[in-house]
Amino acid sequence: MLSRLAEERATGVLTRERGVLYLVEGQVVHAESPATPGLDVLLTTRGALGSEGWWEAVSEAGAERRVGRFLVDSGRLTAGALELCHLGALYDAAFFTLGPSSGPARFRYGVAHWIGPVRPVSVDAVERETLRRRDLLHRIWPEPGTDTEPLVRTGRAVDSILPPRQRTVLDQVDGERTASDISLVLGRPGFHTLVDLRRLAAAGIVTTRSPTVASGPLPSGSLASGPDESGPAESGPVPSGPDGAGAPEASVPPPSPVSTVVAQAAEAAQASADPDVALLRRLRDALEAL
Numbered sequence: 001m002l003s004r005l006a007e008e009r010a011t012g013v014l015t016r017e018r019g020v021l022y023l024v025e026g027q028v029v030h031a032e033s034p035a036t037p038g039l040d041v042l043l044t045t046r047g048a049l050g051s052e053g054w055w056e057a058v059s060e061a062g063a064e065r066r067v068g069r070f071l072v073d074s075g076r077l078t079a080g081a082l083e084l085c086h087l088g089a090l091y092d093a094a095f096f097t098l099g100p101s102s103g104p105a106r107f108r109y110g111v112a113h114w115i116g117p118v119r120p121v122s123v124d125a126v127e128r129e130t131l132r133r134r135d136l137l138h139r140i141w142p143e144p145g146t147d148t149e150p151l152v153r154t155g156r157a158v159d160s161i162l163p164p165r166q167r168t169v170l171d172q173v174d175g176e177r178t179a180s181d182i183s184l185v186l187g188r189p190g191f192h193t194l195v196d197l198r199r200l201a202a203a204g205i206v207t208t209r210s211p212t213v214a215s216g217p218l219p220s221g222s223l224a225s226g227p228d229e230s231g232p233a234e235s236g237p238v239p240s241g242p243d244g245a246g247a248p249e250a251s252v253p254p255p256s257p258v259s260t261v262v263a264q265a266a267e268a269a270q271a272s273a274d275p276d277v278a279l280l281r282r283l284r285d286a287l288e289a290l
Contacts, residue, residue, distance in 0.1 A: 001105055002098075006123035012109040019097030022113045027120035030086075030113045031093035035180045036190025039089040039115065045187025048085065049076055058114070066116040086118040091129050092189040098130045133191055141198035147179055150209040151197065158205060169196040173206055 002014065002021070009026035019033030032038055043049040053076045061070035068086065071077045137147075152175045162170070172182040179197050183190040200206040 001107070002123055002127070005107060010107070010109065011112070012107055013111040013113075014097075015106045015108070016097050017101040017103035018099055019093050021094060021097055021126075022111070023123075024112070024117070024120060027122055028090065028094065028126050029117060029120050030115055031090045031097055033093040033096040033190070035096040035183075036092045037089075037184055037187055038093075039086060041184070041187050042085055042089055042189070043077075048081060061116070062114040064116075065112050065114045067114055068116045068118045083119045086115075087121070088189060090121060091126070092191050094126045095130050095133050095191050098127070137194060137198055140195065141202040143201065145208040146197045146201045146206065147194050150176055150178055151206050152209050154204055154207050156204050159203075165192075166196045166200060169193060170200060170205065175209055 005012075005014065005023055006026040011024050012022075014021040014023065018035055019031060021028055022030040037045070040054050044051045044054055049071070053071070053074075057067045057070045057074070057076070061067045068082055072079050072082055137144075151173045153170070153173055158167070158170065168186065169182060172185055177185070179193050180190060182188075182197075183193040186193070197206060
């Protein structure tokens with residue numbers, strides 16, 4: 001649908017479940033999503049613009065749809081600063097707007113946003129950047145639950161070399177806030193927060209409040225089915241519960257403690273900026289077995 005609108009050089013607003021895209025002659029000129037702070041929050045929270053300056057611009061130029069132009073003409077922002085911040089907000093909101101959705105998409109012709117023209121972006125560029133961001137998140141940590149569910153700390157000790165940006169995000173994890181909540185509190189782009197949270201999840205420092213425990217047999221290469229370096233692989237069934245039903249005979253050396261595996265896997269994941277997916281799945285299985 002978005003490609004078709006670009007081909008026909010449509011002007012209006014595309015509405016989806018998690019946000020909206022504004023188009024002018026087939027190019028994206030603005031985007032908004034409740035999953036990430038808007039341009040006003042990004043400008044005022046970081047001190048680039050006072051809140052009174054923002055609301056003055058909306059009051060004076062909103063009806064004419066030239067708020068961006070007013071901010072520059074009044075000397076409150078340079079043209080370069082406005083473009084840079086607006087592009088960041090546009091790509092950020094477009095990422096959430098174009099995410100997987102079960103709801104319908106609607107387009108209303110002729111609708112314009114009151115921010116006015118700043119710097120149009122082609123539909124191809126928006127789609128390319130959205131796909132790049134999805135791929136990056138998957139490579140960091142393949143489980144998407146940290147993007148939308150309430151988050152908690154796992155209790156794992158935090159390394160002293162944890163980057164300040166990740167530590168700031170971690171400070172907001174309280175068992176109730178989601179990634180979007182944390183972005184709004186910090187006045188930070190939503191995608192940047194997702195990256196930090198997925199890195200924290202890959203390091204075993206945060207997880208979702210109610211992690212889903214997979215049922216059925218453990219996959220090949222998991223903690224229970226992996227080879228034991230101290231002896232031959234077990235041929236008996238995997239223990240089925242705390243009563244030890246189905247456990248191997250006493251003559252077979254027991255596997256290493258689960259906590260040891262968790263610590264080793266978590267440290268390996270934290271040391272890598274692009275962790276191995278198999279390692280991460282092993283870490284997840286180990287955490288569930290605790």
